[in-house]
Amino acid sequence: METAQLKQQLKKQIVESLNLRSVNPDDIKDDEPLFGEGLGLDSIDSIELIVLLNRQYGVVIEDPKEGRKVLVDINVMADYIEKHRTR
Amino acid sequence: MDRIVVTGMGGISAIGTTVAENRTSLIKGTCGMGRLEMFPSKFSDTLPVAEIKLSTEQLKEKLNAFEPGITRTTLLALHAMKETIAGSRLTDEQISSLDTALIGASTVGGMCMTDEMQRDAQKDTPGSEYLASYDCGSTYMYLQKRYSLNGPVNTINTACSSSANAIMFGARLIRSGKARRAIVGGADSLAKFTINGFNSLHILSPDLCTPFDEERKGLNLGEGAAFLILEREEDATGKKIYASLSGYANANDAYHASSLSDEGIGPYKAMSDALVSAKLDPAQIDFINAHGTGTENNDKLESMAMLRLFGKVPAFASTKANIGHTLGASGAIEALYCILNLEEQELYPGINFKNPITETGLQPLRMYQKAKLTHIMSNSFGFGGNCSSLIFSKA
């Protein structure tokens, strides 16, 4: 899968799994921070995203703290998926 | 009105099936954590739990409780209730009186029958015997029937502070004249539901929990039940008075669904308001039975709140290192332990502790000791920011 396609898919999956009803996936910028500012996600969301990465891409992140280093923005996430995916 | 006093109690946990057994274990510093054995789970070998080593079948035999749909949570509640009533001086007439309240708490309720519940919730499966048992209220409706209770019976759920709130509600019913005496407490059993739930939040420790330790990794789940009998002191003439409930408070952290605010607003307010209600200064608290779950968030913020309120923090410890986090039962079991502290004028060691949290430097009590104790505080802080604090005083 091409990186651009992966990023697009990832945005849709994030919106769906976190039930971000008022967010259009196309409006999420690739370098927009997921936590704090930008999308304003929180610690429970980070766990939800770790599960998403596991279920959709077979990416294993054991520790939520380590996960925050990956769940920075779409660019960093897509990059990590490409390097570690098993699905 | 004069004091609200405790004239009866009963309890069961992983370290004892009676109050006396619990006390013996606390003195010895017994740790009730071990392997999960009562139902098959992926976590049996990886997550320590404080399981009561009486199977559900054994509990049914012991308590002569074979009604269809009876759950482990109800059996544990019944076990504690039996001890409470047996040791009290309540007559059958008083138990069934319109002015005797039963105020209970549970967070798991009948959801300990996790697999049955999942099946029953599907549209096309036949119903199991537990259809009417999943609600937390069903435990107290069972006790109501079994003991022919005719007074107010209510069930409260404020997550981990549930039974502390049950104790408060019972006391307030007495103070307001809506009841003359109240049997108050809580019960929860281990359940696949809660083990998986807490695990999904990454707050279960794969090792024995270490409350207030710098290297703490999370909590261990436990199970149990405890009840107290509260009465007005004027009604307790000729009875043994274990302690008085001299203060209490309920406050909300209002920050996040499953973690406490950086300022520990809820814990601070609950402790501070409890002191006001007891008309006590912070310096008059001799010991705190802390909520102390062993999670990074709770132990740090509870410590900060204690420092902010007390300055010089009194001796404290968490009995969750002995019995795990018993959720809806924790407020009541830990209240019972505070009453033992006061009755016996002794303090139990906080176990599994090595090094203090760097930011606070606070160390729980580590040795069993006799002590002159007059006022003891018990904290319970739950999901949803539901914080509570109880103060018990020497009889």
Next chain:
Amino acid sequence: MELDLNKLFEQADTKMLAIEPSYEDIPPGILRRMGKAVRMGAGAAMPIVKNNPKPDGIIIATANGGKEDCVKFLNQIIEYDEGLLTPINFVQSTPNAIAAQIGLLTKNHGYNITHLHLGLAFEFAIIDADMMLSENPLNSYLLGAVDDISSYNYNFEDKNGWYKKQAITNKTFYEINSPGTIAGEGAAMFLVSGKRSGSVAKLLAVDTLHNEDEFLMKEKLQDFITKYLPAGERVDLLLTGENGDSRLLKYYSACESVVKDNVSVARFKHISGEYPTATAMGLWLCCNILQNQSIPGHMMKYAAPTTRYKNVLIYNNHRGTQHSFILASG
């Protein structure tokens, strides 16, 4: 949506689903996580909190709130065989999530509690509020109840025989003489205080009974009226939770026989459907009746000649054993 209580929405099913608003008062980032009970409860509470000084506490009743998320989490446990699970369903499955979320949204650090005792949960919430106000007369509290129809409670209760087996309409279900009722859901919230001026109604008394015996219930109701009805006054309206379940008719008949012929009798379960904390909806309708001094025709079972509705007695029976008595006046 303009509210016209004279208009009854007809529902032909064994489930009366709530008509949900757009919840403009709840930030999207928080709304996205809420299960139905939490968003109905918070949605009903927010207008009160927005338009009044901050209450000193939040007292909520729910018997089934959060259980939909509970089932979602259970399904995850089974589907992924205790593997990696998402936590939000678990966090939202706790019944205290409703009161907690309202507290969170409004940054309310005061008293916060959830009562759960099935058909008497709301009654104990009222008792709790009454005690809080006696202890703190200058305070005000948000008091309310919410329950939703979730696959959890609907399927359990259906298998336990609490719902009609045939599809019926809420317009005719009082006339069908068979066991069972229609499931309902809803949220009703109130601001309560000790201040009479500017108030919509006064709660004079609330009491509960747990017993199957209708004669005992009748006795209790008679005592309740004798004790709490102001001297020289009468009950102007009996508002009941009669719900079309033929097995429970004897309790409602017993109740009607206590208040006698010159009292109007009205019913509300065709509006709310049956759920454990439905008396909160009954109380909400009672407040409307007291304010507007009129009863929608579809609610009326028996219309006595009445010049003014002052004292309203609300009686509800939950599954035969839990009886609640509320006396309110305008």
